[in-house]
Amino acid sequence: MTSAPSTAAGGAPTAAGARRLEVDLGARSYPILIGCGLISSPDCYAPYVRGRQVLVVSNDTVAPLYLDAVERALASLDIHKVILPDGERYKDLATLNRIFDALLAERLGRDVTVIALGGGVVGDMAGFAAACYQRGVDFIQVPTTLLAQVDSSVGGKTGVNHALGKNMIGAFHQPRAVVADTDTLSTLPDRELAAGLAEVVKYGLIRDPDFVDWLEASRERLLARDADALAEAVERSCRNKAEVVAADEREAGQRALLNLGHTFGHAIEAGLGYGEWLHGEAVAAGMVMAAELSARLGWLAADDVGRIRRLLAGFGLPVDPPPDLTAERWLALMAVDKKVQGGRLRLVLLRAIGGAVVTADFDPAALRALLEQTAAASGRATA
Amino acid sequence: MTSAPSTAAGGAPTAAGARRLEVDLGARSYPILIGCGLISSPDCYAPYVRGRQVLVVSNDTVAPLYLDAVERALASLDIHKVILPDGERYKDLATLNRIFDALLAERLGRDVTVIALGGGVVGDMAGFAAACYQRGVDFIQVPTTLLAQVDSSVGGKTGVNHALGKNMIGAFHQPRAVVADTDTLSTLPDRELAAGLAEVVKYGLIRDPDFVDWLEASRERLLARDADALAEAVERSCRNKAEVVAADEREAGQRALLNLGHTFGHAIEAGLGYGEWLHGEAVAAGMVMAAELSARLGWLAADDVGRIRRLLAGFGLPVDPPPDLTAERWLALMAVDKKVQGGRLRLVLLRAIGGAVVTADFDPAALRALLEQTAAASGRATA
Known part of the structure; x- marks a missing residue:
């Protein structure tokens, strides 16, 4: 079941040496790209961004480490961003609303792509915001923790917690791509x-x-x-x-x-x-x-x-x-x-x-x- | 394009004289039942409720008029309810959360059916809560305004307003049935x-x-x-x-x-x-x-x-x-x-x-x- 590192077979080019898997869901299929240094590669995003606007959602721990690299990779696009407080205790409707605030205050349209840069909490919230904003816009997962890379970024489960139960409010909303840069695990x-x-x-x-x-x-x-x-x-x-x-x-x-x-x-x-x-x-x-x-x-x-x-x-x-x-x-x-x-x-x-x-x-x-x-x-x- | 009143052709029995239309969406198809006195007919609900638990969502204007009749029709089930304040200004995430509070406080499971009893605001919010609760549960629309009967209850658009835009947060989530009782228009x-x-x-x-x-x-x-x-x-x-x-x-x-x-x-x-x-x-x-x-x-x-x-x-x-x-x-x-x-x-x-x-x-x-x-x-x- 193991496979040697390979470049992309079909589809968009990816950084040399990246491993590529496909999540096979018909019209909602998408690739998982795995490798070193991917988050700073424009080729890991461009094929999966439909419009010109992107909103990068991150948190105050991850953004200082990786936001610059992601912004450089997206430099040809119209970049917006929102930085959330870090922690599972902020995974709630109130913090989710800060993403909607940013989307609406900057008048981002239905063709915006939301980019989730962070761990599982950021991915779940940014993905849920993308599921609900204007009843559904695109998003890309850029998981920076091992847990997010192996689990929460793949499969389309998104959502927030409620005081009476974890992950009780959410949606199935598949990303357009998952970009798992193993270099980010060095700071974990x-x-x-x-x-x-x-x-x-x-x-x-x-x-x-x-x-x-x-x-x-x-x-x-x-x-x-x-x-x-x-x-x-x-x-x-x-x-x-x-x-x-x-x-x-x-x-x-x-x-x-x-x-x-x-x-x-x-x-x-x-x-x-x-x-x-x-x-x-x-x-x-x-x-x-x-x-x-x-x-x-x-x-x-x-x-x-x-x-x-x-x-x-x-x-x-x-x-x-x-x-x-x-x-x-x-x-x-x-x-x-x-x-x-x-x-x-x-x-x-x-x-x-x-x-x-x-x-x-x-x-x-x-x-x-x-x-x-x-x-x-x-x-x-x-x- | 007009058609004479008819009883149900195929599918579940409906109250005599009810008009029945089908919204044809493959596995998500559902009927629209139109007629007098439907909300008090058990046959208008039973075929579309999968589990034993129902949560009736209504508002403080409609509930005093019609909640009793709906409860009688659902008497064989485990009925829960939540009554929201009436008005478009309450169509927001905070009021939505009251529906989640009720679902979780009463530990309603993934097989619960949410029943939206009211106008477009109740239908949009109850439908959106159903779309998001445990990433999606069933719901039935029971529209009591003309606007809801002819428009908002049909087609699966659900959601809430944001301070910066109307209906900007929501989901496509089709109901299992729409029960449009024209008698309710008498109180409009x-x-x-x-x-x-x-x-x-x-x-x-x-x-x-x-x-x-x-x-x-x-x-x-x-x-x-x-x-x-x-x-x-x-x-x-x-x-x-x-x-x-x-x-x-x-x-x-x-x-x-x-x-x-x-x-x-x-x-x-x-x-x-x-x-x-x-x-x-x-x-x-x-x-x-x-x-x-x-x-x-x-x-x-x-x-x-x-x-x-x-x-x-x-x-x-x-x-x-x-x-x-x-x-x-x-x-x-x-x-x-x-x-x-x-x-x-x-x-x-x-x-x-x-x-x-x-x-x-x-x-x-x-x-x-x-x-x-x-x-x-x-x-x-x-x-």
């Missing part, structure tokens, strides 16, 4: 690199057991930020995601597999307050919980749970949930999950490493027992 | 009935000259709220709209014809402050302006402009714009129109009564002359 804090690796591991666990082997063998190169290893991890993650999204764009079925660890993870994020744990950290602990529940149900060997724990811990990720939530609180937080159907919770669980299923067909007592053990481990009893 | 203030008739006239002017003849002949019956005349006007309007929407759902081309009078009208609404003039009133004056510009360009006979003026004035609608805007202000307000492409304004103009075109190919001097005449008529000079 260690903790955020690890959080991105949690989503990388996820692809292996749900559908690509060979990738799990490769990740175990590549731990040191990844943590040392070896350029080839990172590009390989990004490409292979995106290839897995692109295949799943192409088969089920609107999450009628198998796309939900991409939520391994996320129902538990969202409960952790909401329970502690968004931003306390990074999303990838919560997903890491959540994947271990999913594995442990799978083992309690007799679906997964205890050895496999241990292997998953070691892989994640080896990347510096948390493998136990925070000790602050009672079982009742867990269940309340999980009840708002988007996978709930007819009041019944569905979870992504593991039948094997590399074989995930979405199911409501599990013993609720096993879930409760897991949550009570989690709460008891912290010395707290349930209500 | 005269001014709102007339505002709805402006959109009815619009269908005739853009593509149905026989309908213009019929409207001229039916003026007294419509103003007297004759049930058959109103049902005929609603059905024929919806048939025209359904045909246009089926041919061009996302407004890549001819759907823009439905905006006859709207670029001028939106400028009137924004220039005076939303809510000062009703939308239909602004569209009526805007259609006359479009007709006058068409005549200045030599595209439309002066007699036809007079005929349009008389038809609209006969329904009690304004046929001259408000005297408060300078030509510069008009142009600034019109520049934010969604039909602007590459910085160039496009307008819907008339080649004949019943023959509209969308075009940027007009002499800007003619537009300016029209606007200056409009401003001069009020004794104000341009800057």
